[in-house]
Structure formats: structure tokens, C-alpha cells
Amino acid sequence: MIIVMKTDSNLKDTGSVLKKIESLGFKPHLSTGARKTIIGVVGNGKKIDPEVFLVLPGVESVVPILHPFKLASREFKNESSVIHVNGVSIGGNEVVVMAGPCSVENRTQMLLSAETVAKAGAKILRGGAYKPRTSPYSFQGLGEEGLKLLKEAAVANGLCTVTEVISPRLVDIVCEYSDILQIGARNMQNYALLEAVGKTSKPVLLKRGMMSTIEELLMSAEYILANGNPNVILCERGIRSFEPYTRNTLDIAAVPVVKQLSHLPIIVDPSHATGKRSLVNAASRSAIAAGADGLIIEVHPNPEEALSDGAQSLLPDEFTTLMHDIRKIALAVGREVC
Ligand code: PEP
Ligand code: MN
Numbered sequence: 001m002i003i004v005m006k007t008d009s010n011l012k013d014t015g016s017v018l019k020k021i022e023s024l025g026f027k028p029h030l031s032t033g034a035r036k037t038i039i040g041v042v043g044n045g046k047k048i049d050p051e052v053f054l055v056l057p058g059v060e061s062v063v064p065i066l067h068p069f070k071l072a073s074r075e076f077k078n079e080s081s082v083i084h085v086n087g088v089s090i091g092g093n094e095v096v097v098m099a100g101p102c103s104v105e106n107r108t109q110m111l112l113s114a115e116t117v118a119k120a121g122a123k124i125l126r127g128g129a130y131k132p133r134t135s136p137y138s139f140q141g142l143g144e145e146g147l148k149l150l151k152e153a154a155v156a157n158g159l160c161t162v163t164e165v166i167s168p169r170l171v172d173i174v175c176e177y178s179d180i181l182q183i184g185a186r187n188m189q190n191y192a193l194l195e196a197v198g199k200t201s202k203p204v205l206l207k208r209g210m211m212s213t214i215e216e217l218l219m220s221a222e223y224i225l226a227n228g229n230p231n232v233i234l235c236e237r238g239i240r241s242f243e244p245y246t247r248n249t250l251d252i253a254a255v256p257v258v259k260q261l262s263h264l265p266i267i268v269d270p271s272h273a274t275g276k277r278s279l280v281n282a283a284s285r286s287a288i289a290a291g292a293d294g295l296i297i298e299v300h301p302n303p304e305e306a307l308s309d310g311a312q313s314l315l316p317d318e319f320t321t322l323m324h325d326i327r328k329i330a331l332a333v334g335r336e337v338c
Contacts, residue, residue: 002076003053005037006060013058014039020056024048029225031077040065040076042226067261069218071225072232077263083203083231085179086160088123090203090233091265095330095337096294098124098162098180098205098267099319102309103131103139104146107153112301114153116316120323121338124180125150125159126296130166131308132186139307147177162205162296168196175202185210185237185272188220198227205296207235207269210248214257221264234258234266235296236287238273247275247312250283255290267294271312277303280314281322288329297322 003017014030014037021028021041026048029040041048050062065075082091090096099117104110104127114125129146131139142149147163154161162180165171166187174181180203187193188209197204204224208217221232236255238248250273258266268290270283284295300306300313314322323337330337 001041001043001048001050001062001064002070003039003041003062004060005039005058007036009037009058009060013056017053017056017059020052024052027226029071029076033077033079038076040071042070067218068215069222069262071230072218072221072262072264074261074263079263080259081230081263081265083233083265085124085203088160090267091293093335095288095292095326095335096124096267097122097323097326097337098126098294098296099299100126100150101300101306102271102298102313103128103307104142104149104163105307107149109301110149110153111156112316113299114157114159116301116319117299118157118159120320121327122297122319122323123160123338124162125154125157126162126182126298127153128164128308130164130170130174132164132166132184133308144173144177147174151177165193165197168192171196171200175200179203180205180233183207183220188212188217191223194220194223195227198224198229201229201231203231203233204229205233205235205267207237208239208251208254210238210240212239214251214254214261217254218258218262221262232264233293234262234264235269236266236273236292237269246273246279248273250274250286252286252290255287255292259291265293267296268292269296271296271298271309271314275312277312277314277318280312281318281325284322284326285329288326288335289333291333295326 131141241249268287
């Protein structure tokens with residue numbers, strides 16, 4: 001449930017509500033909006049009597065949250081969340097583009113990729129150092145060496161970084177090098193990993209599982225939020241369907257659905273959603289038109305030689321064209337791209 005404080009309530013009132021929640025053995029989650037203070041009470045399935053809060057000074061109302069996700073819901077926080085990453089804001093008016101190769105392969109590849117994407121207007125450099133591959137015989141990533149190369153290339157080009165963390169024991173090392181922790185589709189329901197990233201304060205890019213519903217995505221976000229990390233960015237990256245022409249099926253409606261249900265920002269990954277370079281531009285434009293807060297796109301200086309996902313990786317020129325094209329769409333829907 002959520003406790004809505006009166007507009008004229010003071011810090012003392014809020015303090016006594018928080019104390020009451022804790023004394024009953026529940027965990028309070030405070031959300032101080034521009035107009036109202038809201039306190040979420042998450043009760044591990046235990047019943048809570050609203051009356052105990054309604055009698056406290058400063059309390060306006062007690063509202064049950066009907067969704068299974070609570071802290072991720074719009075009821076808990078009506079204003080859209082903006083996640084700040086080293087000077088870049090995700091979820092505000094600006095559409096933010098993350099781009100780079102699927103995997104970090106070597107220094108030259110990373111420096112070339114970073115230069116290309118920075119020049120075209122991307123703000124965040126992507127590149128996997130730990131790769132969750134379907135086959136154990138496929139390239140598994142360079143590990144810590146890859147993290148170093150990602151960071152070096154990003155710093156040299158004034159970019160932030162996003163990279164995947166695939167296990168709780170790797171959270172510390174990925175935090176050391178990366179500005180955003182990516183949870184991949186295959187790990188969306190790895191609850192030990194969600195708890196581990198939830199205990200950090202780093203922004204988390206949570207990708208939708210390839211066989212997960214929107215509600216399951218929001219429940220996974222809830223794990224991160226409930227562990228104390230409010231900095232969650234959601235990502236629609238396509239889901240499995242019966243259609244074999246594309247690698248996955250981009251669920252474009254997930255963008256407005258998430259916007260209705262949640263205050264969290266959502267970006268789209270048109271590369272994994274389509275699996276084909278020739279479809280990435282159209283998928284990106286549709287994502288921005290649908291209200292996505294950003295994109296994460298695979299770009300490689302030489303896709304034919306990529307160690308992973310070459311077929312869906314854009315050539316540098318194609319990425320520059322894409323940035324140009326999405327700027328027009330962004331403007332048409334009242335957003336902007338740098
Ligand atoms: C990736 O971003 O390279 C990746 C593996 O994506 P996903 O987890 O969406 O498959
Ligand atoms: Mn990839």
C-alpha cells in the first residue's frame with residue numbers, strides 16, 4: 001500500500017509514519033515528489049490495517065497498490081523517474097542513445113567504435129566483456145581486460161559506459177569500470193543477481209527476458225528497487241514469437257504499456273529485437289515515435305569480422321544516418337536527441 005501525506009504535512013509527520021511502519025516490521029520506501037510525499041509499505045504478503053496510519057498526523061490517505069509490482073508502479077510514484085548517469089539523464093526530455101559493439105574484442109575496435117558513436121551523438125558506449133552466449137563454444141568475452149578497454153575508449157571520447165554483469169560475484173568488478181550495469185535478457189529472472197545489483201547504487205539497465213511478460217519485467221525491476229537501488233532503466237529487446245524472419249519480435253506496445261504502468265524509463269534495443277542490420281533504422285524510429293526514452297544499438301567498425309552479433313551490427317555510416325533519422329522523429333514527438 002502507499003501512504004499519501006498531506007501537502008502541508010511536515011518532516012516530523014513523515015518521520016512518525018516511517019517509525020510506525022518499521023515498528024510493525026515492514027520496510028518503508030520514501031518518494032518525495034515535487035508536490036506530494038508518498039511512502040510505500042511493502043509487507044511480504046502480510047496484511048496491514050490502513051487505520052493504523054490514517055490516525056497519524058499529516059496522513060491524507062492510504063491507497064492499496066493493486067499491481068504485484070509496487071515501487072515500480074505509477075501509483076507509488078506518479079512523476080516519471082529520471083536516471084542520472086555522470087551528466088547524462090535518461091527518462092527526461094532528451095532521447096539518449098547507447099551504442100557500440102556487441103562484444104569488446106580489442107583496443108582498436110573499441111577506440112574506433114567509441115569515436116564513431118560519440119561523433120554521431122551517442123552518449124553511452126556499450127560493449128560486452130562477459131558474454132552470456134547460447135553456446136558454450138562461442139566467444140565468452142575478454143572479462144576484466146574487456147572492461148578496461150571499454151572504459152579507456154569511453155573516457156577518450158567523453159562517453160559513459162554500459163556493460164553486462166552475468167553473475168553476483170562479478171558485480172563489484174563491473175561497478176569498478178562501468179557507469180551502468182546491464183542485466184541481460186537471459187538473466188532477467190536471476191533473482192540473486194537482481195538482489196546483488198539492487199544493493200549497489202549504480203544505474204541498472206534491465207533487459208526484458210525473451211520469454212517474459214511486461215509484468216514479469218516490472219517484477220524483476222521491483223527486486224532491484226526493493227533492495228534499495230532506485231536507478232532502474234527498462235529495456236524492450238524483443239520477445240520470442242512464431243515469426244522466424246526476425247531474430248525476435250519487437251513488442252513496440254511494451255513502451256506505452258510500461259509508461260502507463262510504471263514511472264521507470266524504458267529504452268529499446270532494435271539490434272537484438274530484429275537481428276538484422278537492415279531493420280535497425282526502422283525499428284529505432286518506431287521506438288522513438290512510441291515514446292521510448294532511448295535506444296541501445298550495436299555498431300561495429302567491421303561487422304563481418306565481429307565475434308558476436310555481426311549480422312545485426314550497424315556500420316559506422318549507417319549509425320550516423322540512424323542518428324540523423326531519429327532526431328527528426330524525436331522532434332516530431334516533442335523530444336530531442338543531442
Ligand atoms: C547484448 O546486449 O549484447 C545482449 C546479449 O542482449 P540480450 O541480453 O538482450 O540478448
Ligand atoms: Mn549482442
